[in-house]
Amino acid sequence: MTKPVCLILGAGAGIGGNVAKRFAREGYHACLARRSDKAGLxxxxxxxxxxxxxxxxxxxNAVDEGSxxxxxxxx
Known part of the structure; x- marks a missing residue:
């Protein structure tokens, strides 16, 4: 069985990060996207x-066309 995947834009240290952790605890592979702070990511x-x-x-950067x-x- 394939693990479900979620994509979270704005996965920072706040709400996006907490949402990512929650999905991961529920068994999803969390794909996290953000535009800055590679070390934080x-x-x-x-x-x-x-x-x-x-x-x-x-x-x-989610506002870049096609990104x-x-x-x-x-x-």
Missing amino acids: DRLVADIEAEGGSATGYMI IEQLVTDI
Whole structure:
């Protein structure tokens, strides 16, 4: 059985990060996207993995034309 995947735009340290952690605890592979603070994104992915979840981080600017479509294709 394939693990379900969720995509969270704006996955920072606030609401987006908490949503990502919740989905990961529920068994989803969390795909986290944000436009700045690569170190913060890497910490969030590491936190999720330390709790037994799985996650991947992506740096994108969602307002760039085609960026979300390309991200979904990549995932």
